[in-house]
Amino acid sequence: MSSELPKYMELANWIRQKIESKELGYGEKLYSENEMGRMFGISRQTVRQAIRVLEQKKMLESRQGSGTYVSYDAEPGKASFLTIGVITTYVGSYIFPNIIKGIEGVLTEKGYSMQLAFTHNKVENESRVISSMLEKGVDGLIIEPTKSGLPNPNRELYESIAQRGIPLVFINSYYPLLPLPHVSMNDFEAGMLATEYLIRAGHKRIGGIFKFDDYQGHLRYSGYINAMLKAGLGICDENVLWYATEDFSYISGDPNRISKRLEGCSAVVCYNDMIAFDLVHVLKNNGVAIPEQISVISIDNSDRADICEVPLTSVDHPKEALGKTAAHNILTLIQNPDFDATAEFDPTVVERLSVKPLESIFAD
Amino acid sequence: MSSELPKYMELANWIRQKIESKELGYGEKLYSENEMGRMFGISRQTVRQAIRVLEQKKMLESRQGSGTYVSYDAEPGKASFLTIGVITTYVGSYIFPNIIKGIEGVLTEKGYSMQLAFTHNKVENESRVISSMLEKGVDGLIIEPTKSGLPNPNRELYESIAQRGIPLVFINSYYPLLPLPHVSMNDFEAGMLATEYLIRAGHKRIGGIFKFDDYQGHLRYSGYINAMLKAGLGICDENVLWYATEDFSYISGDPNRISKRLEGCSAVVCYNDMIAFDLVHVLKNNGVAIPEQISVISIDNSDRADICEVPLTSVDHPKEALGKTAAHNILTLIQNPDFDATAEFDPTVVERLSVKPLESIFAD
DNA sequence: TTCAATTTGTTCGTATGTATC
DNA sequence: GGATACATACGAACAAATTGA
Numbered sequence: 001m002s003s004e005l006p007k008y009m010e011l012a013n014w015i016r017q018k019i020e021s022k023e024l025g026y027g028e029k030l031y032s033e034n035e036m037g038r039m040f041g042i043s044r045q046t047v048r049q050a051i052r053v054l055e056q057k058k059m060l061e062s063r064q065g066s067g068t069y070v071s072y073d074a075e076p077g078k079a080s081f082l083t084i085g086v087i088t089t090y091v092g093s094y095i096f097p098n099i100i101k102g103i104e105g106v107l108t109e110k111g112y113s114m115q116l117a118f119t120h121n122k123v124e125n126e127s128r129v130i131s132s133m134l135e136k137g138v139d140g141l142i143i144e145p146t147k148s149g150l151p152n153p154n155r156e157l158y159e160s161i162a163q164r165g166i167p168l169v170f171i172n173s174y175y176p177l178l179p180l181p182h183v184s185m186n187d188f189e190a191g192m193l194a195t196e197y198l199i200r201a202g203h204k205r206i207g208g209i210f211k212f213d214d215y216q217g218h219l220r221y222s223g224y225i226n227a228m229l230k231a232g233l234g235i236c237d238e239n240v241l242w243y244a245t246e247d248f249s250y251i252s253g254d255p256n257r258i259s260k261r262l263e264g265c266s267a268v269v270c271y272n273d274m275i276a277f278d279l280v281h282v283l284k285n286n287g288v289a290i291p292e293q294i295s296v297i298s299i300d301n302s303d304r305a306d307i308c309e310v311p312l313t314s315v316d317h318p319k320e321a322l323g324k325t326a327a328h329n330i331l332t333l334i335q336n337p338d339f340d341a342t343a344e345f346d347p348t349v350v351e352r353l354s355v356k357p358l359e360s361i362f363a364d
Numbered sequence: 365m366s367s368e369l370p371k372y373m374e375l376a377n378w379i380r381q382k383i384e385s386k387e388l389g390y391g392e393k394l395y396s397e398n399e400m401g402r403m404f405g406i407s408r409q410t411v412r413q414a415i416r417v418l419e420q421k422k423m424l425e426s427r428q429g430s431g432t433y434v435s436y437d438a439e440p441g442k443a444s445f446l447t448i449g450v451i452t453t454y455v456g457s458y459i460f461p462n463i464i465k466g467i468e469g470v471l472t473e474k475g476y477s478m479q480l481a482f483t484h485n486k487v488e489n490e491s492r493v494i495s496s497m498l499e500k501g502v503d504g505l506i507i508e509p510t511k512s513g514l515p516n517p518n519r520e521l522y523e524s525i526a527q528r529g530i531p532l533v534f535i536n537s538y539y540p541l542l543p544l545p546h547v548s549m550n551d552f553e554a555g556m557l558a559t560e561y562l563i564r565a566g567h568k569r570i571g572g573i574f575k576f577d578d579y580q581g582h583l584r585y586s587g588y589i590n591a592m593l594k595a596g597l598g599i600c601d602e603n604v605l606w607y608a609t610e611d612f613s614y615i616s617g618d619p620n621r622i623s624k625r626l627e628g629c630s631a632v633v634c635y636n637d638m639i640a641f642d643l644v645h646v647l648k649n650n651g652v653a654i655p656e657q658i659s660v661i662s663i664d665n666s667d668r669a670d671i672c673e674v675p676l677t678s679v680d681h682p683k684e685a686l687g688k689t690a691a692h693n694i695l696t697l698i699q700n701p702d703f704d705a706t707a708e709f710d711p712t713v714v715e716r717l718s719v720k721p722l723e724s725i726f727a728d
Numbered sequence: 729t730t731c732a733a734t735t736t737g738t739t740c741g742t743a744t745g746t747a748t749c
Numbered sequence: 750g751g752a753t754a755c756a757t758a759c760g761a762a763c764a765a766a767t768t769g770a
Binding site: 371372407409431 | 756757758759760765766767768
Binding site for chain 2: 052056058083091092093096097098099100101102104108113114115116117118120125128129132136137320
């Protein structure tokens with residue numbers, strides 16, 4: 001009686017148990033097919049079917065003419081090279097090469113391998129890419145959230161990551177509703193610092209361009225608002241322009257809209273160097289002198305800030321250091337799930353030529 | 365006759381081709397096992413083996429009592445979660461972000477995901493990283509060879525890739541002894557072009573600094589030699605300095621060695637912008653004016669060429685275009701194993717300030 | 729609901745080819 | 750070269766699930 005399971009599964013389980021109990025260690029040779037057939041009173045074909053099952057699970061490896069060997073190490077850590085999944089929005093441009101370089105350096109040094117994927121800041125890609133990583137099996141995840149400023153449809157996916165006990169660290173941003181650690185710059189401070197820099201330079205009517213689909217945008221905006229209020233300056237909703245990832249070209253392609261929004265402003269805080277770069281280009285093309293007529297400050301201190309027609313004063317993003325910290329923290333988290341992996345970098349301003357001090361003001 | 369492949373693989377390929385040509389669409393039912401056995405004059409067991417192969421690749425799904433169905437969508441976007449492994453020497457710097465950006469763009473667009481890893485040009489890392497990728501299961505590989513200028517100890521690994529039928533494309537270089545396709549710039553032409561540029565500028569005694577552990581170094585050197593001989597100029601072995609990955613800092617830290625080697629030369633061809641960048645720095649620090657006393661030309665046209673104290677005239681590397689081509693070719697190779705995936709890009713010179721024409725010469 | 733045909737799943741037996749040691 | 754081990758291939762039978770009459 002008994003049974004239920006087919007014979008080949010019975011045998012597969014018997015072998016697996018031998019491996020997991022370490023009775024058969026990594027690299028050891030299994031009994032031959034004919035041998036096991038005799039042992040269990042089953043045909044060689046049935047034995048082969050059992051072996052196939054475990055081959056697919058990468059627990060066994062057959063070598064013609066030699067034998068079948070255990071290719072799985074029940075001991076965690078040793079033979080199997082742990083893999084960390086890394087998901088960012090973009091890759092080969094802007095601040096991302098530096099971030100990835102930081103992550104990669106640490107992971108390689110510690111003997112981990114890395115699986116990289118990209119979302120282009122689209123939620124459907126995020127879901128696809130995370131599923132694929134879970135399928136392949138990763139031992140930890142470093143993720144730059146997609147559209148963290150909007151309700152996240154992949155919440156279930158994130159919950160299933162947590163449930164499976166796979167450590168996760170967000171970089172650059174995080175979903176405010178998910179209680180998961182993040183490594184980022186202090187975006188609130190960054191927005192505040194940028195705004196205060198303009199205020200110290202004597203500017204009073206200061207506009208802003210912010211991204212609303214990333215949570216960094218919300219924080220940088222909050223910092224901007226906070227600095228304005230702290231300085232006793234009024235806020236004018238008309239001077240704040242919001243955009244989303246998909247609006248990018250539409251913004252820079254509509255100079256009138258921009259001019260209208262910045263009317264009366266002597267300076268503007270930009271969400272990042274990308275939008276600032278385009279803003280400068282559009283304004284100059286429309287005969288606006290920078291920084292003479294409008295001062296521009298932005299955030300991230302990327303290569304864009306350097307190669308802009310008017311080099312941009314920009315709040316520094318930690319880039320490679322952030323990547324390194326994220327990698328270190330995910331590794332610590334693997335060893336100690338109670339570790340608090342959140343870290344925020346304090347920003348500083350890198351001065352270039354896009355901000356003009358207003359002479360009419362003699363600030364302290 | 366013909367054959368080579370076992371019958372079950374022949375059948376598997378026949379079915380796969382039907383799916384990829386969309387003759388059999390997603391969700392459609394395959395012929396029954398007995399039917400195909402009759403069609404091809406093979407036994408049902410052999411048919412089952414073919415189906416198992418495609419089941420493992422997630423292209424088919426069998427349901428007992430019902431039939432076998434296509435579970436793979438050749439149409440981009442939907443079901444296919446194929447993964448391409450990408451292995452380069454470095455990541456976040458030099459020409460690599462652009463190459464990776466090119467690869468990633470194509471793979472993402474076609475609905476593939478990507479696993480990235482890095483070797484730091486060390487053979488032990490190469491073997492580790494390739495093993496890990498094979499373990500995780502990738503459907504294609506794009507690899508920048510490690511130390512392609514030296515005998516490769518991972519040859520068995522490469523043979524096992526070929527044996528498993530996993531398509532592979534090398535980028536940037538290749539192992540001359542392995543008959544596998546590569547996508548790269550034409551390094552011989554690049555070396556020749558750089559040298560001819562100096563010759564046309566009137567230089568006669570031209571030194572060279574080349575890397576010997578990468579095969580690119582051999583080819584660029586051959587191009588240099590070829591140009592010199594073609595122009596009827598003698599070659600002086602003393603004026604050629606060879607280095608390896610690990611020598612890098614040692615070279616730039618030893619100004620005397622360099623000066624001695626370049627004695628009598630009015631110009632030098634550098635293996636790439638990295639070494640040229642350091643060379644310029646060292647020479648200037650030692651009171652040598654560039655390009656007044658020595659002209660420098662290099663290869664790769666990277667950001668280093670731009671930010672060098674003396675902006676470098678450099679032979680352009682296709683970077684992103686190379687990445688795109690490599691990605692396209694690996695995808696074609698997956699569908700058609702007979703495709704010739706080798707491609708070489710013809711180089712051009714990008715002029716900057718590091719080469720001085722010799723007035724004494726009135727070349728044509 | 730039942731039944732019969734179809735389809736895949738499991739198991740056995742046998743034979744030959746080919747790689748390894 | 751010979752023994753051993755896995756790889757491929759054929760044939761046959763029955764079990765279990767699905768489908769449609």
